[in-house]
Amino acid sequence: MRDRPTILVIDDDPDVVELMRIALEANGYAVCSASNATEGLRAVKEIRPDLIILDVMMDTTTEGFQVSYQLRSPDPNSPYGEFSAIPIIMLTGISQKMQMRFSVQKDGDYLPVDEFMEKPIRLDPLLEMIRKLLQRRNEKAPPPG
Amino acid sequence: MKPLFHGLIRGEPLSTLQWWIGLRWGLLGAALLTALWGSRLPDPGFPTAGVLGAGLAGALLNAGFHFRLAIIRRKTAPDMPEIVWLTRIFLATEPLLMGVLFHLTGGAVSPLLLYAVLHATLAGGPLELRSALLYAGSVVAGLVGAVFWEWPPQGPGGGEPLLPVAGVHPNPWGIGWRLVLFAAVVSACLLWVSSLFRHLRENRRQLSGLPRSLPPAKGKLELLHEVANITSSTLGLKPRLDFICGSVRELMGVKGVTVRLLNDRTGKLELMSSCGLSPEYLNKGPVDADKSLAGVLKGEPQFVADAPHDPSAQYPQEAAREGIVSILSFPLQGRRKVIGALRLYTAAKREFTAEEMDFLSSLAGQGAIYIENARIYDALKKQDEAKNEFILMMTHELKGPLMAVQGFMEVMQKGYAGTVSEKQMELLGRVQKRIEAVMGVSAELLDLYQWQTRDREAKVAPISLTRQLEKALDLYGVVAQEKGVSLKLELTREDFQIPATEEEVEKILGNLITNAMKYTPAGGAVCVSLARGAGRIQLRVKDTGIGVAAEDIPKVFQEFFRTRRAKRMDPDGSGLGLPLVKRIVDGLGGEITMQSVENQGSEVIVSFPWSA
Numbered sequence: 122m123r124d125r126p127t128i129l130v131i132d133d134d135p136d137v138v139e140l141m142r143i144a145l146e147a148n149g150y151a152v153c154s155a156s157n158a159t160e161g162l163r164a165v166k167e168i169r170p171d172l173i174i175l176d177v178m179m180d181t182t183t184e185g186f187q188v189s190y191q192l193r194s195p196d197p198n199s200p201y202g203e204f205s206a207i208p209i210i211m212l213t214g215i216s217q218k219m220q221m222r223f224s225v226q227k228d229g230d231y232l233p234v235d236e237f238m239e240k241p242i243r244l245d246p247l248l249e250m251i252r253k254l255l256q257r258r259n260e261k262a263p264p265p266g
Numbered sequence: 267m268k269p270l271f272h273g274l275i276r277g278e279p280l281s282t283l284q285w286w287i288g289l290r291w292g293l294l295g296a297a298l299l300t301a302l303w304g305s306r307l308p309d310p311g312f313p314t315a316g317v318l319g320a321g322l323a324g325a326l327l328n329a330g331f332h333f334r335l336a337i338i339r340r341k342t343a344p345d346m347p348e349i350v351w352l353t354r355i356f357l358a359t360e361p362l363l364m365g366v367l368f369h370l371t372g373g374a375v376s377p378l379l380l381y382a383v384l385h386a387t388l389a390g391g392p393l394e395l396r397s398a399l400l401y402a403g404s405v406v407a408g409l410v411g412a413v414f415w416e417w418p419p420q421g422p423g424g425g426e427p428l429l430p431v432a433g434v435h436p437n438p439w440g441i442g443w444r445l446v447l448f449a450a451v452v453s454a455c456l457l458w459v460s461s462l463f464r465h466l467r468e469n470r471r472q473l474s475g476l477p478r479s480l481p482p483a484k485g486k487l488e489l490l491h492e493v494a495n496i497t498s499s500t501l502g503l504k505p506r507l508d509f510i511c512g513s514v515r516e517l518m519g520v521k522g523v524t525v526r527l528l529n530d531r532t533g534k535l536e537l538m539s540s541c542g543l544s545p546e547y548l549n550k551g552p553v554d555a556d557k558s559l560a561g562v563l564k565g566e567p568q569f570v571a572d573a574p575h576d577p578s579a580q581y582p583q584e585a586a587r588e589g590i591v592s593i594l595s596f597p598l599q600g601r602r603k604v605i606g607a608l609r610l611y612t613a614a615k616r617e618f619t620a621e622e623m624d625f626l627s628s629l630a631g632q633g634a635i636y637i638e639n640a641r642i643y644d645a646l647k648k649q650d651e652a653k654n655e656f657i658l659m660m661t662h663e664l665k666g667p668l669m670a671v672q673g674f675m676e677v678m679q680k681g682y683a684g685t686v687s688e689k690q691m692e693l694l695g696r697v698q699k700r701i702e703a704v705m706g707v708s709a710e711l712l713d714l715y716q717w718q719t720r721d722r723e724a725k726v727a728p729i730s731l732t733r734q735l736e737k738a739l740d741l742y743g744v745v746a747q748e749k750g751v752s753l754k755l756e757l758t759r760e761d762f763q764i765p766a767t768e769e770e771v772e773k774i775l776g777n778l779i780t781n782a783m784k785y786t787p788a789g790g791a792v793c794v795s796l797a798r799g800a801g802r803i804q805l806r807v808k809d810t811g812i813g814v815a816a817e818d819i820p821k822v823f824q825e826f827f828r829t830r831r832a833k834r835m836d837p838d839g840s841g842l843g844l845p846l847v848k849r850i851v852d853g854l855g856g857e858i859t860m861q862s863v864e865n866q867g868s869e870v871i872v873s874f875p876w877s878a
Contacts, residue, residue: 136670140677147682214665241669241705244676 126255127151129170131161131188132212137242141174144244150251158184162191165204172254173209175234185211193233206261208254209233210247214240279349282392283335286356290328290363297321297367316370324363331356357397360385361404368408382409386452390460402456406449482517486625489513493633503640507539510633514610515542518622521590521613526553527598527606527637528563535559535607543611547588550581559595562607567627568595571615589613596626598634605634654715661708661715668708672701703838710842713773714825717849728763729771731803731874735796738775742783750788753779756795762803764874770850777843778807778870784836786811786867802873809869814862822860823848847872 128150130141138154145152153168155161165173173192177185189209192201199205211234236250301318304310334352338345364385368378386402393401492509511523522542526535535553553559560578561568570576570593574586585593590611598606608630618626675698677683679691686694739755746753764771775794782792790810797804812831814822821827828841851858851872862868 134666134670136667137673140670140673143677143682144680147680214669241672244673244680 123151123171125149125151126171127153127168128172128174128251129161129164129168130154130174131156131158131164131185132174132176133157134176137176141242144248145251148248158188161188162201165192165201165207169204170207171258172251173207174212175209176212176214178214189234206258208235208258210236210238210250210254212238212240212242279346279353280335280339283331283349283353283356286392287328287331287335290324290360293363294321294324294328297324300371312371317367320363320366320370324367327359327363357393357401361401361408364405365408379409383452387455388459390456390458391463395457395460398456398460399453402452406452410445410449485513485517489517490629490632493629493636503637503644504539506640507637508541510629511539511541514608514626514629518610518618518626520610520616522611524548524609524611525598525606525633526609528604538606544588547584547590550584554580559607562595562597563604565597565599565604567597567623569593569618570595591615594618594626596630598630598637600634600638605638608633654718657711658715661711664708665705668701668705672698672705675701699838706838707840707842710840710846714842714846714849717846717853726765726767728765729768731762731764731771731805732757732796733761734768734771735775735794735805738772738779739794742776742779745780746783746792749783751783751786752791753783754791754793756793756797758797760798762796762798764803764854764856766854770854774805774847774850774872777847778805778872781843782807782809782811782868782870784839785809785832790867798876799873802876805872805874807870807872808867810867813864813866813868814860815864816862819860819862823858844870 128145130138130145130152131154132138132141133156135156138156142152142154153164153170155164161173161175164170173188175185175188177183189211191199192207192209193205194201196202235254238247238250297317298321301314301321304312304314304317331352338349338352364378364382368376368382371378382405386405389398389401489510492506492513507525511525514520515523520542522540524540524543525538527538528534529536532552533554533556537548537553540548556563559568570579571591573579573590573593574582576582579585579593588611591614592612594610594612596608597604598608608626610626675694678686679694679698735755735757739753743753779792779794786792786809792807792809795804795806795808797806812835814829818827818829822829822844825845826841828839832839848858851874854874856872856874858870858872860868860870
């Protein structure tokens, strides 16, 4: 286990990435970022983050979904099988435009993520959500050693 | 049919002949009964065997007519010359038969005399005047002959003759002028009956024509009405034009109908709607306005009687293949120029009556105006949609940067980007507040325009307005308490339901209640009531707030409108709440109005159709 939990932010808006970086680093997390699905998946393999913050809409409206499907694929031969336990927070800004509202209870079956958070992001609830997810993960899989 | 029967009979030949055969059965029946009755008397005064024989012979003849007519009636296309001849023979046998009976029953003193006179007179009814006079003439001549030749001298049974017989009035001149007078009286009666019957027949013809002429007249009215509705249609132009084409085809009984509109850029007539014509014919190629419809473009109807052979037709071979014989085209005369053509295609040679031409001409004229209006309406609608699209896009584009700014503000306020002085913190707070206001407006704008462009399900289950209102009161009760405004709910025992979604009702109630509370100072009251009134469900939201000046009341449902006092009281309001409520209420088939007195308060009344 690293001394600081690493959070991967996948979002195509550099300003959002930047403000997340400042806020998260100030709260004791290491932050790395990716601006699209391909980069994001590569970063997951390379960095093995402890948590992923994923924007749903990037180059395409469903790019975020693709990332989460890949990571949580039920296929035993999936190249991302070992990463399926990484908690994912999905940032949604599309509920207004597409008249959708997501929730884990309702959409968890077909949208394999742990939490949804609607934009605009408020920092306190986000930090609280991150803290809870990491804690839950540590309880489930205690770090070796 | 008419030329053949001209000068013979007036009515429909088959049924008239049948009627006469029926009447003759009556006469023959009477003759036979008379004969049978006479045979039982000791001295009947006439030869009963002769009358019986004549009656039976007449019945045989009549049966012949009867069966001949029945055969003719069974044919799908009755043979007119045959009917004419049958009628003529029938009419010729009538005086013959009557003469025989007349002779046998006493000649000039026969009781049949009155019948003969009446018969001659009434012939003016069903017969054309010429035939009637001929017929009556032959009857009168027979009578006159019988009198002059004193036949029979005293009647077979003796007794007084009914007419002035020579033996009684020896002066032949006296007899002569009396007979002339008699013939004149019969003729006058005949003319009178003839005129009366003609009059009655004309009335009957008009009446019997009504049921036939009513449906087309109704169809024409409906069609004109439909044309008038083109503009108010939400279905668009095409389905309306299709309906009109179909109706014109049915009403006029033609093979096909098309509506083509002129494309100003290409000069071609583009097909907008059609019926009754094959796709091959319709897609034969572009229709050049200046070639096949030069006259129409000048505003004149154009009739091509023989399209396959007409030198002016652009597609004669295609017309021949389609089975088109003639084409009648009307200009669709718009306000400034001809915008297209209404065309009727017939499969056989056919004349159009002046009335039909008038109707089609006015239909095309009206249609053109309405099509123009519909096009203007469509263009405006497109512009409005483009405006909505633009607002939606702009709002979306604004949202991203604003959210980032908001995020950075928060990062700074929380000190994640270094220490912030107290003054800086205060300024950041103010910026944050303004950004929130802008975000609020953009969220409401999105709401408003998305509401307009969304696809609403046509059928929605009813929802309890009462229940939703109770829920809303629970929700806003806390806010009211914080603000020091009393929030009261007045309900009747009835449970009012309207076909709407929960979201629609939430938006209506939420906006109206928060609005009322927003513009009511602390210590005031907001009262929400739901009751039946004027046959509708009425939702009333009444407050004791700042109110709206009378001249501003009509504007409160316009987007972005805010009164000066409202702006002062709530600088960050968007002026989009009431417009959104109005759109939702309109969409639900309801009505919204406001009553208000400045400084005393406002009342918004939303009413929905009552459906038990």
